[in-house]
Amino acid sequence: MRRTTFLFATLVGAFLLLPPLWEVVTSLKSPLELGTLPPLLPHPPTLEPYRAVFRGRPFGRYIVNSAVVAIATTLFSLLLGAPASYALTRLRVRGGSAILFGFLGVSMIPAVSLVGPLYLAIRSLGLRDTWWGLVLADTVFVLPLTVWVLATFFRGLPPDLERAARIDGATALETFLYVALPVCGPAVAAASILAFIFAWNEFLFALSFTSSQAAQTVPVGIALFPGLHEMPWGEIAAGSLIGSSPVLLLVFLFQRRVVEGVTAGAVKG
Amino acid sequence: MANVRLQGLEKRFGETIVVRQLDLEIADREFLTLLGPSGCGKSTVLNIVAGLEPPSAGRVFIGKRDVTSLEPQERDVAMVFQSYALYPHKTLFENIAFPLRLRRVPRQEIRDRVQEVAARLGLADLLDRRPAAISGGERQRVALGRALVRRPALFLLDEPLSNLDARLRTEMRGEIKRLHAEFGTTTLYVTHDQVEAMTLSDRVAVLHEGVVQQIASPDEIYRSPANRFVASFVGTPGMNFLEAEVEGGRVMVGGLVLGLTAPRAAPSKVVVGVRPEDVELGSTSGASGLVESVESLGAETLTTLKWDKGRLVVRAAGAPKARSGETRTFRFKDDRLLLFEPRTGARLQ
Numbered sequence: 073m074r075r076t077t078f079l080f081a082t083l084v085g086a087f088l089l090l091p092p093l094w095e096v097v098t099s100l101k102s103p104l105e106l107g108t109l110p111p112l113l114p115h116p117p118t119l120e121p122y123r124a125v126f127r128g129r130p131f132g133r134y135i136v137n138s139a140v141v142a143i144a145t146t147l148f149s150l151l152l153g154a155p156a157s158y159a160l161t162r163l164r165v166r167g168g169s170a171i172l173f174g175f176l177g178v179s180m181i182p183a184v185s186l187v188g189p190l191y192l193a194i195r196s197l198g199l200r201d202t203w204w205g206l207v208l209a210d211t212v213f214v215l216p217l218t219v220w221v222l223a224t225f226f227r228g229l230p231p232d233l234e235r236a237a238r239i240d241g242a243t244a245l246e247t248f249l250y251v252a253l254p255v256c257g258p259a260v261a262a263a264s265i266l267a268f269i270f271a272w273n274e275f276l277f278a279l280s281f282t283s284s285q286a287a288q289t290v291p292v293g294i295a296l297f298p299g300l301h302e303m304p305w306g307e308i309a310a311g312s313l314i315g316s317s318p319v320l321l322l323v324f325l326f327q328r329r330v331v332e333g334v335t336a337g338a339v340k341g
Numbered sequence: 342m343a344n345v346r347l348q349g350l351e352k353r354f355g356e357t358i359v360v361r362q363l364d365l366e367i368a369d370r371e372f373l374t375l376l377g378p379s380g381c382g383k384s385t386v387l388n389i390v391a392g393l394e395p396p397s398a399g400r401v402f403i404g405k406r407d408v409t410s411l412e413p414q415e416r417d418v419a420m421v422f423q424s425y426a427l428y429p430h431k432t433l434f435e436n437i438a439f440p441l442r443l444r445r446v447p448r449q450e451i452r453d454r455v456q457e458v459a460a461r462l463g464l465a466d467l468l469d470r471r472p473a474a475i476s477g478g479e480r481q482r483v484a485l486g487r488a489l490v491r492r493p494a495l496f497l498l499d500e501p502l503s504n505l506d507a508r509l510r511t512e513m514r515g516e517i518k519r520l521h522a523e524f525g526t527t528t529l530y531v532t533h534d535q536v537e538a539m540t541l542s543d544r545v546a547v548l549h550e551g552v553v554q555q556i557a558s559p560d561e562i563y564r565s566p567a568n569r570f571v572a573s574f575v576g577t578p579g580m581n582f583l584e585a586e587v588e589g590g591r592v593m594v595g596g597l598v599l600g601l602t603a604p605r606a607a608p609s610k611v612v613v614g615v616r617p618e619d620v621e622l623g624s625t626s627g628a629s630g631l632v633e634s635v636e637s638l639g640a641e642t643l644t645t646l647k648w649d650k651g652r653l654v655v656r657a658a659g660a661p662k663a664r665s666g667e668t669r670t671f672r673f674k675d676d677r678l679l680l681f682e683p684r685t686g687a688r689l690q
Contacts, residue, residue: 235393236426240440240487241414250439254430 099309106305121306125314130285134293138272138315140203141289145210145271146264152211153218154260158248160219161226162234172223179216187280194281201283209281210271217270218263225259226252261326269319290315343404343417343494343527344369345390350399352385352551359385361551363399367529368543372521374530376538377548378574383531384499386548390529391497392416403495414443416495419488423500425480427472427487433459434468437486458486462516478509485517489524496521496528502537514540535575539563547571569686572614572679578643578654581620584683585613592680595650597628600675607680607689614679617643617656620671622663627672632663646671 098106100117125131160168190209191200199205229252237247253260275291282288288296294311297304350363360382367373375383388394390401392413400409408416419440427436434455435442441451459465462482472480481501488496501517502510518541521528532538538545539559547554547562547570555567566572572580585594587603587610594613603611622644630646630653637660644655644663648671655671663669680689 230424230426232422232424232426233428235391236420236422236428236487237439238393238413239391239418239420240491241443242439243414246443251428255428257430 095309095312098305099313101306103304103306121304121310122314124304124307125311129293129297131290131293131311131314133285134288134290135314137203137285137287138289138291139318141206141210141278141287142268142271144203144207145214146267148207148211149214149218149267150260150264153215153263154222154253155248156215157219157222158226158252161223162229162252163244172219175216175219179213183213183276187276190277191280200281201287203287205281206274206278206287206289207271209277210274213274213277214267214270218267221263221266222256222259225256229255265322265326268322272315272319344371345495345527345529346402347386347390348400348402350386350389350401351397352382352389352394353397359551360389360396363551363553365546365553365556367527369527370525372528372530372541372543374532374538374542374545375548376532376535376545376574379533381548382551383533383548387420387497387499387529387531390495391418391420417493418495418497419491419493420497420499421484421488421501423503425472425484425504427480427483429472432469432471433464433475433483436472436483437468437490440487440491454490455486458490461489462486477505478513481505481509481513482516485520489520492524493526496526498528498530500532501530503532503534517541535577539575547574549574566614566679566688568688569612569614569681572681576616578617578656580614580616580679581651581653582681583613583615583651583653585611585680587611592678595628597650599673599678601678601680603680604689608682610683611689612681612683612686614681615653615673616677617654619674619677620646620653620655621674622655622657622669622671624670624672627670629668629670632665632667632669634665635661635663637661644669 097113099121100119101114102118102120105114159165160172165171194200194205194209197205197208199208233251233255234247237251242250272289273291274289275295278287278289278292279295282292285293290311294308294315297308297311345365345367347363347365350360350365351358352360363386365373365386375386377383385394389396390403392408392411392415396409400407402408403416403418428439431439437455437458438451441454446454455468456465459468462485464479464482464486467475467479472483475483481504484501498517502513505513514537521541530537530541539562542559544556545559545562546556549570554571555562557565557567562571562575566575569582573582583594585592585599587593587607590602590605592599592601592603592611592613599613628648630648633645633647633652635645636643641656641658642661644657644661646653646655646669653671681687682689
């Protein structure tokens with residue numbers, strides 16, 4: 073039984089890991105080796121594609137754009153999503169659960185169908201080809217996710233904690249800020265990471281609402297790598313890996329924080 | 342410091358009436374306990390006094406103020422929860438300091454007051470820890486500390502000891518009693534544990550199905566219960582109840598005539614209540630029963646007798662004086678017998 077599980081896990085793992093591994097291999101090959109097989113592994117491995125990514129194009133600028141948009145989106149979605157989620161789950165809001173499901177429903181609408189109207193809205197706001205245009209669009213899209221992730225945790229908050237806070241003299245806002253939010257720290261971390269990853273990887277809006285390096289993000293930048301007559305696979309792979317590294321780093325750094333709960337000891341278990 | 346007055350308090354959830362027309366007055370510095378089985382509405386009363394739930398009808402006064410429509414934070418009450426409800430992300434210091442921080446008390450004063458309370462509760466060395474890193478008894482102390490540090494007008498305690506093990510419970514019971522003696526804060530205490538109610542309280546209010554059955558001193562509740570419910574709820578092991586006939590003022594169980602006179606208004610059938618310690622084994626007069634079981638508790642012995650009029654539990658000091666299977670004579674201490682109306686359960690004397 074255990075051996076079967078192990079075998080199955082290995083197979084699934086290999087299946088999932090193969091594409092990124094292939095990408096790593098590709099990013100270490102010289103242009104000459106790219107089109108030939110064998111050799112399977114680069115021979116010798118070269119870091120040239122990584123250098124080439126930054127040569128002659130504003131890849132650094134793409135990274136800055138991505139970072140600003142992703143961080144701002146994360147902040148806004150928490151700033152708006154956390155109070156909304158708390159109010160809808162813990163305060164007596166008329167039709168609270170209907171509103172929550174409304175959020176869920178809205179998030180089911182495919183992004184593609186919204187690109188057109190959103191483009192018009194962003195253009196009339198004068199936000200085309202700016203960070204804020206992207207932040208606005210991304211926040212709108214991430215918000216339901218943030219609200220729902222936090223709602224799950226807020227629902228599990230022991231009611232006695234809030235009652236104790238009220239008795240201790242806290243207003244609803246103080247209860248939210250000093251008790252509910254810190255106790256749900258892991259949820260906040262999880263929601264932030266999810267929002268960040270979404271905004272960092274987002275491609276459709278970033279492609280549609282930008283036109284220059286003023287706001288183009290890493291995924292859009294990479295999409296612009298292919299020239300008229302060449303397909304620089306090695307640089308695309310290297311760029312993608314550079315682009316993915318912050319997300320990978322975040323997940324590795326915070327996975328324990330996301331998983332572990334700090335509610336232990338709050339109430340008798 | 343303040344007295345508390347509940348006037349015509351009522352709480353309904355839809356069709357269900359949880360608290361019915363409750364009037365209660367707690368004197369300044371008094372320790373009053375709401376005692377009752379689970380679901381009797383005692384926690385609801387506490388929540389209404391705290392301001393966590395609005396009453397369906399009636400008013401709550403703390404001191405001279407009508408606080409019925411005030412928020413909890415405007416009522417100057419502190420509460421200890423059964424679950425302790427400590428803030429898991431805060432250190433013990435911050436847990437105790439939280440009510441003061443919300444009131445914008447100066448930093449230095451917060452430190453002094455928290456340390457004073459912590460020292461009083463033996464928590465001084467633990468203030469940097471978080472709730473997860475301390476024991477259940479210590480958590481209970483922190484919860485008490487968080488309430489004490491405020492110096493509130495009224496203390497509300499909701500089953501504060503029921504999550505502790507037996508030894509710790511006895512210890513904390515003593516602690517709560519000492520704290521009340523020391524601070525003298527008016528206290529409303531809710532419990533289903535009659536031992537806590539009897540040992541801690543100045544007065545006990547016994548609650549059953551949302552109605553107060555009796556409000557009296559612990560002693561009076563025990564010796565002179567207002568009705569059969571109070572009589573059976575208070576005391577372990579519980580009171581023995583026997584069906585009896587009344588004939589010309591004489592009360593008889595089977596052929597045995599009891600040494601008390603029934604009041605004139607008594608119906609022809611009544612229920613006699615007798616506490617286990619008010620039955621004496623081994624008397625020459627009286628009736629006899631078969632010893633069914635003998636339980637030695639060390640300082641005292643419980644003997645269960647099977648009599649043809651019902652089962653009797655007898656409590657006597659010292660080691661067992663009978664063995665199961667034996668037949669023993671017994672006698673009631675007649676001046677301690679209680680008479681109840683069989684249908685309503687009301688006391689007849």
